[in-house]
Amino acid sequence: MVEAMLHHTSAAITVLPAQADGAAFMPIGQPLDLQATLESGQVFRWRRDQGWYWGVVGQHAYSLCQVEGGLLFRTSALSTAEALAELHAFLRLDDDLEAICRDMAVDQPMAEAVASHRGLRLLRQDPWECLASFICSSASNIPRISRNLRSVAESYGEPLTLDGSRLWRFPGAARLAEAGEKALLGLGLGFRAGYLARTAARVAEGGVDLMALRLAPYREAKAALMELPGVGDKVADCALVFSLDKLEGFPIDRWVRRALEDWYGHREKAQYRELLEWAQKRWGQRAGYAQQYLFHHLRLLSKGS
DNA sequence: GAAGGGCCTTTGAG
DNA sequence: ACTCAAAGGCCCT
Numbered sequence A: 001m002v003e004a005m006l007h008h009t010s011a012a013i014t015v016l017p018a019q020a021d022g023a024a025f026m027p028i029g030q031p032l033d034l035q036a037t038l039e040s041g042q043v044f045r046w047r048r049d050q051g052w053y054w055g056v057v058g059q060h061a062y063s064l065c066q067v068e069g070g071l072l073f074r075t076s077a078l079s080t081a082e083a084l085a086e087l088h089a090f091l092r093l094d095d096d097l098e099a100i101c102r103d104m105a106v107d108q109p110m111a112e113a114v115a116s117h118r119g120l121r122l123l124r125q126d127p128w129e130c131l132a133s134f135i136c137s138s139a140s141n142i143p144r145i146s147r148n149l150r151s152v153a154e155s156y157g158e159p160l161t162l163d164g165s166r167l168w169r170f171p172g173a174a175r176l177a178e179a180g181e182k183a184l185l186g187l188g189l190g191f192r193a194g195y196l197a198r199t200a201a202r203v204a205e206g207g208v209d210l211m212a213l214r215l216a217p218y219r220e221a222k223a224a225l226m227e228l229p230g231v232g233d234k235v236a237d238c239a240l241v242f243s244l245d246k247l248e249g250f251p252i253d254r255w256v257r258r259a260l261e262d263w264y265g266h267r268e269k270a271q272y273r274e275l276l277e278w279a280q281k282r283w284g285q286r287a288g289y290a291q292q293y294l295f296h297h298l299r300l301l302s303k304g305s
Numbered sequence B: 001g002a003a004g005g006g007c008c009t010t011t012g013a014g
Numbered sequence C: 001a002c003t004c005a006a007a008g009g010c011c012c013t
Helices: A001-006 A034-038 A080-090 A095-106 A108-116 A127-135 A142-154 A173-186 A190-202 A212-214 A218-225 A233-243 A253-262 A272-302
Strands: A024-027 A047-049 A052-057 A059-067 A072-075 A158-160 A165-167
Touching: A024 A080, A034 A059, A047 A165, A052 A080, A052 A165, A059 A158, A059 A165, A072 A080, A072 A272, A095 A108, A108 A253, A108 A272, A127 A142, A127 A173, A127 A190, A127 A212, A127 A233, A142 A165, A165 A173, A173 A190, A212 A218, A212 A253, A218 A233, A233 A272, A253 A272
Parallel strands: none
Antiparallel strands: A024 A072, A047 A052, A052 A059, A059 A072, A158 A165
16 A cells, blocks of 8 residues: 555655554545644644654544655554544545635635645544543643643543554543542642533533534534533634534634734624624634634744744 | 623743 | 743632
8 A cells, every 4th residue: 555655656755754664544635734733732632753643533543644645544443444434534534625715715814824724624523532621721721731631641541552652542521520620630730620520520420412412503512511610612612613513613712812803903802702703704614614724823923933 | 791800720931 | 030821711890
């Protein structure tokens, strides 16, 4: 498979990625920038090492490496077919990104963001891990969120082995409810520990069926999420966009708010709901993508890279 | 109902 | 050493 792929490799890639032998190849026709996708603050537990990304999708460990025409991958999944299906869903390859970006880029700032990060995709994450992740994101920063979630997974999740490397599944709600607030506080979660423990308990006892929310309309699903401790407008929108297929969601954090002020002339004090309605009117079902491009673009600009 | 302010922990960067 | 910001939410005036 790898050899067949190499014959149409572009001149830009002159050597095989490290440790390509034995990896399977997944052809991808959609635009994909794996680095931008995995490092744009949607997910926090993927690690890069020598051009390979290591992480967990569903119940299985994966290592991924982007090459011309697709991905090289290894997995702990039982069959290649299962892995391909899992990756396809995770990367939202059913989204026609070219069309989405074309529709979104109706103004200068978005046109620049889209042009600068071609292949940045939304992901379809596991709803519980996604919700828990963004509960932990409150008033935090990405390096810290990553560290916190890694601690949680390594303390309470089931270990997986892939090519001699250890990865951890994210622990289920029942496991975290059992662990309790004090234990989570001990992992450095700060005031988020109480939120996470209480929401875990609610989810574990069936107070809300996260998977079922994929079938519910946006407003209904959001209202259900916002009943949970530590879940307000922003965290709910993150869970909706990144894991529940509600791409009309539009999470507004400090960065996106800044982008809306700087690039679209919104006033500093504008309320969340007001900005949300504006974005949904402008971008409709592509609001979630629009948000991700604004977030990633402004963040990279301000980091000077 | 809207608006403003303080507090909830901890870390990383300047 | 000190300050501020960080993919917020909640509760009180």
